[in-house]
Amino acid sequence: AQSVTQLGSHVSVSEGALVLLRCNYSSSVPPYLFWYVQYPNQGLQLLLKYTSAATLVKGINGFEAEFKKSETSFHLTKPSAHMSDAAEYFCAVSGGGGGNKLTFGTGTQLKVEL
């Protein structure tokens, strides 16, 4: 069984400030981990994924995430927030190795203020 916990359903940052969105996972097998972004009234778009290669994963739009097995975490960061980053962000886990079923967290709504 696998699960994902996203701490903080709403996060607010100032433009130019660090973005940190938290994700902790539980998995009985080595996981694949994902961050997706959803802009208003749109589908989900892949930001980045971890598939057991490098533990620091770089994604699109300046986002990156670090896989920490000891902490069972996969937090998403961006050094400097932009207004266009305002969206909902979902962390997800799959069984890896060809297991395609994704389990999503409940999402974090990111607000960026001037």
Next chain:
Amino acid sequence: NAGVTQTPKFQVLKTGQSMTLQCAQDMNHEYMSWYRQDPGMGLRLIHYSVGAGITDQGEVPNGYNVSRSTTEDFPLRLLSAAPSQTSVYFCASSYVGGKNTDTQYFGPGTRLTVL
């Protein structure tokens, strides 16, 4: 490539009515799935398929049927709609195996309201 397409974008049903949500992909993906998205609950897996003729249940399958007669199409059927099925529905697809394993591509969604 059009990617993953879903129709309709919006639908309003009365309790007890049936309907089919359409999903198609042109990426030759073996894996296709349906999720529902509800506020504060993230996305939950309804049904999935690993290839034509093969389907299986996800986390919340009750009240929904699926079939997979072709690689491209994966329709979701609501047999007798209930207000609890009011939600936004997303279809997704991906390869199985290889470096793109597990990267799922999502459609734009169908917003369903059941009165």
